[in-house]
């Protein structure tokens with residue numbers, strides 16, 4: 338549990354506090370990295386992680402692995418699930434880790450401290466499911482220099498990494514091709 342103590346502290350600092358999600362994310366990261374033959378205390382530049390939720394757990398994954406959106410080594414898949422897939426790009430081995438603990442049996446008045454303690458000490462096989470999976474990281478999603486750049490023919494903004502689309506034979510960004518997530522004010 339020594340690795341756990343060091344790493345949960347790293348996650349706590351990054352997240353700004355301790356909570357069940359941070360404990361869960363720490364234990365997931367340790368289990369998955371070990372399964373891939375990586376030391377969770379060392380930064381691996383061969384690692385890419387797909388996280389399936391944008392909650393506390395994901396901050397622990399980022400804090401411990403150093404994988405981030407900016408490094409293109411952290412990918413967000415919006416499934417709303419407490420799960421993540423860790424890929425060792427050097428070996429190609431990928432492990433998906435998910436939470437199997439059932440908090441519905443916890444007492445309703447359980448304090449956060451008790452929940453944290455329980456998750457920290459639960460046997461791994463009761464807390465996590467690990468499965469080896471296969472996936473190919475698309476070429477345009479791999480860290481490194483951009484392979485593909487374009488300019489939108491409608492708004493004139495730059496589009497990186499092959500995210501441009503063709504509409505009526507013209508190169509456009511996704512915002513111009515479809516409804517953007519924002520609307521012009523006024």
Ligand SMILES: [Zn+2]
Pocket residue numbers: 352354355356357358359393
């Ligand atoms: Zn939290």
Ligand SMILES: [Zn+2]
Pocket residue numbers: 489490491492493494509510511512513514
């Ligand atoms: Zn555009």
